[in-house]
Amino acid sequence: MTPPLRPITQEIAVTFRYPVHFTRGLFRPENPLLAQTLARADEAGPKKVLAVVDEGVARHHPELTRHLSAYLAAHPGLELVAAPLVVPGGEAVKNSPETVHALQRAVHTHGIDRHSYLLAVGGGAVLDMAGYAAATAHRGVRLVRVPTTVLAQNDSAVGVKNGVNAFCKKNFLGTFAPPYAVLCDLDVLTTLEQRDWVGGLAEAVKVALLKDARFFDFLEAHAAALRDRDAEAMAWAIYRCAELHLEHIATAGDPFEFGSSRPLDFGHWAAHKLEAVTDYRLRHGEAVAIGIALDATYAHLSGRLPRGDWQRILALFDALGLATYTPELETGALLTGLEEFREHLGGRLTIMLLDSIGRGVEVHDMDHATIRRAAQLLGARAKGETWTQDATFAAAAR
Amino acid sequence: MTPPLRPITQEIAVTFRYPVHFTRGLFRPENPLLAQTLARADEAGPKKVLAVVDEGVARHHPELTRHLSAYLAAHPGLELVAAPLVVPGGEAVKNSPETVHALQRAVHTHGIDRHSYLLAVGGGAVLDMAGYAAATAHRGVRLVRVPTTVLAQNDSAVGVKNGVNAFCKKNFLGTFAPPYAVLCDLDVLTTLEQRDWVGGLAEAVKVALLKDARFFDFLEAHAAALRDRDAEAMAWAIYRCAELHLEHIATAGDPFEFGSSRPLDFGHWAAHKLEAVTDYRLRHGEAVAIGIALDATYAHLSGRLPRGDWQRILALFDALGLATYTPELETGALLTGLEEFREHLGGRLTIMLLDSIGRGVEVHDMDHATIRRAAQLLGARAKGETWTQDATFAAAAR
Ligand SMILES: NC(=O)c1ccc[n+]([C@@H]2O[C@H](COP(=O)([O-])OP(=O)(O)OC[C@H]3O[C@@H](n4cnc5c(N)ncnc54)[C@H](O)[C@@H]3O)[C@@H](O)[C@H]2O)c1
Ligand SMILES: NC(=O)c1ccc[n+]([C@@H]2O[C@H](COP(=O)([O-])OP(=O)(O)OC[C@H]3O[C@@H](n4cnc5c(N)ncnc54)[C@H](O)[C@@H]3O)[C@@H](O)[C@H]2O)c1
Ligand SMILES: [Zn+2]
Ligand SMILES: [Zn+2]
Numbered sequence: 001m002t003p004p005l006r007p008i009t010q011e012i013a014v015t016f017r018y019p020v021h022f023t024r025g026l027f028r029p030e031n032p033l034l035a036q037t038l039a040r041a042d043e044a045g046p047k048k049v050l051a052v053v054d055e056g057v058a059r060h061h062p063e064l065t066r067h068l069s070a071y072l073a074a075h076p077g078l079e080l081v082a083a084p085l086v087v088p089g090g091e092a093v094k095n096s097p098e099t100v101h102a103l104q105r106a107v108h109t110h111g112i113d114r115h116s117y118l119l120a121v122g123g124g125a126v127l128d129m130a131g132y133a134a135a136t137a138h139r140g141v142r143l144v145r146v147p148t149t150v151l152a153q154n155d156s157a158v159g160v161k162n163g164v165n166a167f168c169k170k171n172f173l174g175t176f177a178p179p180y181a182v183l184c185d186l187d188v189l190t191t192l193e194q195r196d197w198v199g200g201l202a203e204a205v206k207v208a209l210l211k212d213a214r215f216f217d218f219l220e221a222h223a224a225a226l227r228d229r230d231a232e233a234m235a236w237a238i239y240r241c242a243e244l245h246l247e248h249i250a251t252a253g254d255p256f257e258f259g260s261s262r263p264l265d266f267g268h269w270a271a272h273k274l275e276a277v278t279d280y281r282l283r284h285g286e287a288v289a290i291g292i293a294l295d296a297t298y299a300h301l302s303g304r305l306p307r308g309d310w311q312r313i314l315a316l317f318d319a320l321g322l323a324t325y326t327p328e329l330e331t332g333a334l335l336t337g338l339e340e341f342r343e344h345l346g347g348r349l350t351i352m353l354l355d356s357i358g359r360g361v362e363v364h365d366m367d368h369a370t371i372r373r374a375a376q377l378l379g380a381r382a383k384g385e386t387w388t389q390d391a392t393f394a395a396a397a398r
Numbered sequence: 399m400t401p402p403l404r405p406i407t408q409e410i411a412v413t414f415r416y417p418v419h420f421t422r423g424l425f426r427p428e429n430p431l432l433a434q435t436l437a438r439a440d441e442a443g444p445k446k447v448l449a450v451v452d453e454g455v456a457r458h459h460p461e462l463t464r465h466l467s468a469y470l471a472a473h474p475g476l477e478l479v480a481a482p483l484v485v486p487g488g489e490a491v492k493n494s495p496e497t498v499h500a501l502q503r504a505v506h507t508h509g510i511d512r513h514s515y516l517l518a519v520g521g522g523a524v525l526d527m528a529g530y531a532a533a534t535a536h537r538g539v540r541l542v543r544v545p546t547t548v549l550a551q552n553d554s555a556v557g558v559k560n561g562v563n564a565f566c567k568k569n570f571l572g573t574f575a576p577p578y579a580v581l582c583d584l585d586v587l588t589t590l591e592q593r594d595w596v597g598g599l600a601e602a603v604k605v606a607l608l609k610d611a612r613f614f615d616f617l618e619a620h621a622a623a624l625r626d627r628d629a630e631a632m633a634w635a636i637y638r639c640a641e642l643h644l645e646h647i648a649t650a651g652d653p654f655e656f657g658s659s660r661p662l663d664f665g666h667w668a669a670h671k672l673e674a675v676t677d678y679r680l681r682h683g684e685a686v687a688i689g690i691a692l693d694a695t696y697a698h699l700s701g702r703l704p705r706g707d708w709q710r711i712l713a714l715f716d717a718l719g720l721a722t723y724t725p726e727l728e729t730g731a732l733l734t735g736l737e738e739f740r741e742h743l744g745g746r747l748t749i750m751l752l753d754s755i756g757r758g759v760e761v762h763d764m765d766h767a768t769i770r771r772a773a774q775l776l777g778a779r780a781k782g783e784t785w786t787q788d789a790t791f792a793a794a795a796r
Contacts (some may be wrong), residue, residue, distance in 0.1 A: 004420075005420035005633065005637045007417050007418060007419045007420070008417070008418045008640070008641060008644055009415065009416075009417050009418075010414075010415065010416050010417070010418060010556070010576075010644050010647070010648060011413065011414070011415045011648060012413070012414045012415075012558065012576060012647060012648055012653045013411065013412075013413050013414075014411075014412050014413075014414070014653055014654055015409065015410070015411050015412075016408075016409070016410045016411075016412070017407065017408065017409045017410075018407075018408050019405050019406070019407050019408070020405060020406045020407075020408060021405045022402075022403035022405070043658075043745055043746070044745070044746050045746075104564065104565075104570075104571065105565060108564070108565040108567065108570060111741055113740070113741045113742070113743070113744035113745070114655070114656075114742075114743060114744025114745070115658065115744035115745035116744065135573065136534070136571050136572065136573060137570065137571065138570065138741075138742055138744070139559065139561065139569070139572045139573055139574055139655075140573065140574070140654075141744070158408070160410065161537065163537065166502065166506070167502075167503060167506040169506065171537070172502075172506060172535065172536065173502065173534050173535065174534065174537045175533065175534060175537055175538065175573055175575075176537055176538065177573075178408075178410060235403065239403045242406070243406060246406055246408050249408070249410060250408060250409060250410055255410045255412055256412055256538075257512070257537075258512075260513065342511070343509055343511045343536075344511070344512075344536055345511070345512060346511035346512025346513035346514065346536070346539075347441055347442070347511070347512070347513035348441070348442050348443075
């Protein structure tokens with residue numbers, strides 16, 4: 001008989017590195033950023049590029065795919081393998097396995113290899129879907145993300161996750177796969193619908209609440225400008241929000257989320273559920289604003305968050321033009337979102353709440369009755385019912 | 399206008415750690431290994447387990463799924479969520495997207511989360527397929543691999559890759575995703591067909607040739623015992639081969655293969671092509687033996703590998719009962735395997751050859767005429783034509 005064979009402990013360290021750039025006019029011929037990003041002196045041959053463009057972007061920026069093609073044609077070291085593929089924008093594309101398959105097929109057909117690029121231009125939904133296709137074809141081809149919404153630039157596209165929906169579960173399929181580079185073009189945002197313009201700011205409010213009270217002050221001070229489409233205020237808000245997200249991922253010790261907590265997902269247990277139960281009528285950012293309002297109210301009702309902080313949060317959403325209530329908050333289905341959230345992260349339920357503006361705190365259960373009261377309160381406030389009457393309010397909040 | 403926003407360089411370090419165990423009678427009630435691996439004192443609640451078993455294993459070990467179920471039932475901290483799913487064994491399962499989908503659906507249905515386990519029992523093909531499903535559901539649930547073939551124990555299951563075939567390309571879809579643990583049960587190997595028993599040794603010969611001349615000596619010295627199913631010799635061969643693979647992945651600096659070279663894929667450009675053109679009539683290990691024979695012959699013909707070393711390699715395959723030739727070696731299609739190999743890795747063609755036994759060397763092109771001559775030579779040798787006649791042979795090898 002063989003003597004016992006010693007177990008082997010395998011330890012593998014992998015370092016991922018990618019740049020996040022902020023620019024304007026990314027595809028203008030005089031802008032060197034894209035070429036600098038894709039050209040690699042240390043790698044032979046022209047670099048192949050497969051481009052995927054969000055239909056909403058293509059429609060609002062009819063010149064964009066032309067400029068993109070011309071830009072790549074003008075650089076001898078780069079080869080666009082086919083006309084940019086235009087794919088549906090918005091959540092619909094994450095509900096469509098065929099699109100993932102079509103991109104994987106295009107990678108195959110055009111001989112895109114692990115050193116070639118998938119250049120994905122679009123909102124968070126298109127980038128999540130294209131990122132999943134890129135991460136799985138050849139076990140990962142290089143993904144260059146060009147986010148075109150506020151939310152994608154300040155949050156989703158700078159991170160390490162991709163995903164599509166399956167079995168009616170949000171992001172059920174996906175991977176952790178850092179991009180090759182992220183190129184944010186601030187000019188492209190001008191055509192966003194108002195709901196998407198302000199929607200992305202919900203993530204900025206979120207990260208400010210968790211990590212940076214001064215950033216919250218900034219958002220408060222510039223709320224009207226932000227809402228009224230001041231490009232400069234928005235650029236700063238996006239930059240700081242992206243920076244805080246990046247910092248968290250790099251330094252919080254669990255970039256691939258092996259643990260049970262997801263500290264950046266404040267307000268998200270309800271948000272994910274609200275997106276699903278409204279059949280994605282609510283966009284992610286809109287749902288996050290309501291989810292934050294709910295959890296902030298809960299934190300206040302359960303004696304954590306001081307009243308003043310709580311009111312500042314709701315007032316900021318008002319000033320930004322972001323709703324803090326939707327009738328679905330008061331349906332029983334909402335509460336199943338807690339278990340779904342737990343299941344998606346794995347392990348023990350871990351919910352981020354607030355002790356004050358700028359200071360998050362994790363809890364491991366939530367009281368259902370208090371959640372219901374928080375929802376009612378937001379409902380009453382939305383209907384203008386008793387909100388301004390402090391006495392009634394205090395009673396409700398007791 | 400906004401002042402320029404400084405680019406941010408994101409750097410993320412991720413460490414993966416997993417144990418690789420060698421045992422016997424893994425599912426016997428008195429063997430604590432499985433329970434020790436799955437139970438986690440630091441995590442609440444019973445741990446859910448979804449089990450997937452290779453049909454070939456279930457057929458040859460009819461008691462296995464029963465023992466597995468009984469084992470988990472006997473441990474209060476563990477919960478088998480459903481009867482083990484039996485899936486087809488062999489390459490067919492990697493050609494079947496439905497199986498991946500069925501596993502993802504089972505993860506959904508049974509509420510397997512990122513802290514629950516997918517326990518996959520089978521050959522390399524089943525583990526590659528199940529690993530892909532596990533890596534993508536919830537962006538990765540914990541995968542415990544129980545490899546049941548020589549090849550899976552000494553190579554495929556100890557590494558960090560998974561994958562399925564698509565668009566007629568081997569492993570076109572997959573990810574890099576280290577397992578949670580690898581549990582090798584040496585007892586289960588006894589029922590392997592002879593071709594699978596010796597087939598896995600091709601990977602041992604490969605890694606010995608690249609990294610460890612003394613291991614090559616061991617394989618030579620025990621070739622007859624290995625072929626004739628000596629369990630002890632096989633246990634050592636598997637252990638050392640696994641160890642060399644693990645060492646390489648951990649220390650060679652590119653575990654997720656961002657570069658263009660894949661030093662462990664000696665002989666594999668031809669092997670992958672031979673598997674495909676024979677419609678997977680050749681198993682992976684069988685194809686690797688032929689691929690190594692081809693590239694060793696090529697290395698000799700092109701003046702790298704000394705004659706004595708080259709002959710020892712072919713003689714070892716003979717002694718193990720592994721063929722070094724198949725007629726498909728002499729078809730024109732073989733050469734397209736070079737470009738497909740390059741494309742799958744990405745970047746510049748990089749092929750591992752040999753300078754001597756124990757010392758690999760990378761080259762960036764291969765001469766087609768010399769490949770053809772090498773194939774012919776192996777063909778002549780297989781037919782016993784001129785092999786033993788040194789003069790003729792020398793002429794052919796000129
Ligand atoms: N991967 C992550 O870490 C992460 C993080 C947060 C959110 N997300 C995901 O991001 C998605 C939401 O992304 P989103 O908020 O960017 O919305 P979205 O991608 O759903 O896009 C909303 C709409 O805007 C259109 N659009 C995009 N860019 C435009 C532009 N410049 N001008 C005009 N219209 C444009 C789209 O076509 C779409 O119709 C959700 O699926 C969410 O789950 C992912
Ligand atoms: N992921 C990686 O890094 C990696 C590395 C090398 C090979 N591979 C892949 O592994 C696959 C080959 O795996 P393999 O050589 O293990 O063969 P296999 O998985 O194709 O199995 C061969 C046959 O053996 C049967 N079988 C399995 N265990 C048995 C047992 N104990 N007794 C009796 N029959 C048994 C199976 O049902 C199947 O019919 C290929 O797809 C190859 O590409 C992957
Ligand atoms: Zn979000
Ligand atoms: Zn192999």
